[in-house]
Ligand SMILES: Nc1ncnc2c1ncn2[C@@H]1O[C@H](COP(=O)(O)OP(=O)(O)O)[C@@H](O)[C@H]1O
């Protein structure tokens with residue numbers, strides 16, 4: 193079977209990092225060699241960009257710079273890690289990817305969707321094969337994220353910002369139902385893990401049937 197790109201998306205405190213290990217373990221159980229990464233980051237350059245864009249001491253960062261930095265890190269991730277892994281037949285599991293730019297820089301910051309699509313086509317032309325969207329009410333996600341410690345620059349945004357992020361994610365999922373699986377992550381951790389692993393199983397089954 194050739195490689196596939198699987199992404200985890202969702203707002204702050206949705207549980208992406210929490211379910212990642214379970215999803216990775218399920219792929220391994222299915223005999224799939226998986227490379228795990230995250231955004232922004234995933235490469236040495238990208239992690240340096242992550243530190244910049246999430247630095248709460250940089251409130252002056254404008255929306256345009258934020259969008260370009262996200263794509264700068266992503267362009268590097270695609271070329272250094274995602275494309276080579278897929279070419280080698282490995283699967284890639286990423287904690288966030290391009291949908292996050294549509295949600296945060298598009299929905300949250302109001303950057304034009306057409307501009308994001310241009311950047312995507314040029315800098316990050318590899319589309320995910322499967323995206324698990326962990327969805328929950330904004331207040332619940334923020335309450336969970338608050339338990340993690342000092343908020344980063346983006347986590348310091350207000351509730352309206354995160355409502356726009358959530359709406360943009362849900363709109364993308366509704367527009368591309370074949371790629372997205374929306375998981376109710378307001379459930380207890382075990383139920384969210386079970387739902388995520390069930391989505392992975394169904395996807396792997398479908399890929400095996402195709403092969
Ligand atoms: N389903 C859940 N129910 C309750 N708490 C959760 C759940 N999923 C995650 N958490 C907790 O919420 C916090 C944020 O989860 P995390 O996985 O870091 O979210 P994300 O990576 O999506 O921002 C963590 O402290 C985690 O332990």
Ligand SMILES: [Mg+2]
Pocket residue numbers: 208209210287
């Ligand atoms: Mg996380």
